[in-house]
Amino acid sequence: MKFINSPKKRLSATVYYLLAGLALGWPGLLATGDLLPAWQQGAISLALSLATVHLLVLGSMWTIAFGVLYQIVPIAFQAQPIPRHVLYWHLPIHILSIILMVIGFLRLQFFVVGSGGILLFCNTVAYFLLLGRSYFYARNKTAVHKSLSIPLSAMGLVILVGLFQAFFPSQISLPLLLTHVLLGGFAFWGGLVLVFSYKLVPMFIISHGYKTSLIRSGSLYFVAVALWIVSNWLPDELLSRVVQGVSCVLLLTSLVLYVRDMIAIGRAHKKRTIVLPMWDASLAMVFLVLGQAGIVIATAFHTTFWVYPSAYLFAFGGLIALMYSYMQKMVPFLWFEYRFSKRPERKTAPLIDDMVPKRIAQWGMVLYFMGVIAGVVGLLDLRIHPLLLWLSWVSAVCMTLGSMLLFVALRFVLTIGGTRPVDCNTNYS
DSSP, X not given: OEEEOOOOOOOOHHHHHHHHHHHHHHHHHHHHHHHHHHHXXXXXXXXXXXXXXXXXXXXXXXXXXXXXXXXXXXXHTTOOOOOTHHHHHHHHHHHHHHHHHHHHHHHTOHHHHHHHHHHHXXXXXXXXXXXXXXXXXXXXXXXXXXXXXXXXXXXXXHHHHHHHHHHOGGGOOHHHHHHHHHIIIIIXXXXXXXXXXXXXXXXXXXXXSXXXXXXXXXXXXXXXXXXXXXXXXXXOHHHHHHHHHHHHHHHHHHHHHHHHHHHHHHHTBOSSSOOHHHHHHHHHHHHHHHHHXXXXXXXXXXXXXXXXXXXXXXXXXXXXXXXXXXXXXXXXHHHHHHHTXXXXXXXXXXXXXXXXXXXHHHHHHHHHHHHHHHHHHHHSOXXXXXXXXXXXXXXXXXHHHHHHHHHHHHHHHTTTTOSOOOOOOEEEO
8 A cells, every 4th residue: 555645736936937927028029020120220229129128128038037046046956945925926016017117118207117116126125035045045055056146136236227227317328328238138147047057957958977167157257247347437448448358358258168068068968869948948048159249249349230130149049048948848847846746647647848749839939039030130231121121020920929839838738637636645556
């Protein structure tokens, strides 16, 4: 006789954050169809542009990041789980703050933007205080654990700098604007991906026995970003260029080391084949590195030709696509843990990698990547202005439809096996 004692469980809060983040991104992705021609001309300060960028960065990507942190910190670092009640108040307040900011940008009412930003900042601080309790008392304090505090601190600075710009728009200067962009784009998002890659990639492809160094690549990366920010505030132009040049060299070096480490992890994988979502992630990482390298090289040579296409590739082809790829691994795992773990029917449950409908998910990713490539071509100054408007809408529609298909695939995962039965002490023969 076998006794199964399976306490009642609830679906991880992470799933709600991931799906909400996906849905919040759709208006922003679709809006790029109208914005791409303006971005190609360097007009990035339009009301719709500001609203779209913040909707995608804070509404979609930051929501997904909250969900990932909710799950990864307790699991990866062997820490206390984050209380579930956080989901019930944090996610609604977060969405409300994003709505306020988007409305403020669309109407160019920066007091409304600032009000939403204050709500976002206070809500984020409250989340981080609860996250910090798990983070600081974790038992598995690896290099990833120690490095994670740097990008998370950068995010706090990003919001504070953004609040200053919202409440004091007359004080906005180019160095301040570049500081906001570099803190957000490189220090936080680029740094977060770099740090988490050393944990998520080997975990998702089941790799061990490799030799890498997050401390080496991460130190060069964050020092380079700090020098780049400082260079924008130096009064002497020659000194500013020298410091910026050093930062560019260090950044490119850190990216080379990062790529070498990821290749080493990939070669040490233990499974016979690498699943499709990780191939999607690999392509996204290629785009992410190429985008960052393009921005750095364009800055070093003081040319604008590659800046906007590279930034677009970094954000849409790298950051967002990487999140979409990892979600195909996380949602099935979390559903399996909720629906089948410690239950007798787990033996007949589908494999985690088979839960996501491959055809729907991969068509979604193919469409999304096609949209990214079309967008990059549209942003290049290739003298195709008559076709630019058409190409920009092809890009926007493909990315939006791709994201929607991925949502459908992940939503399907939550129907496998039906609702979780009521758990109790049951005698199974």
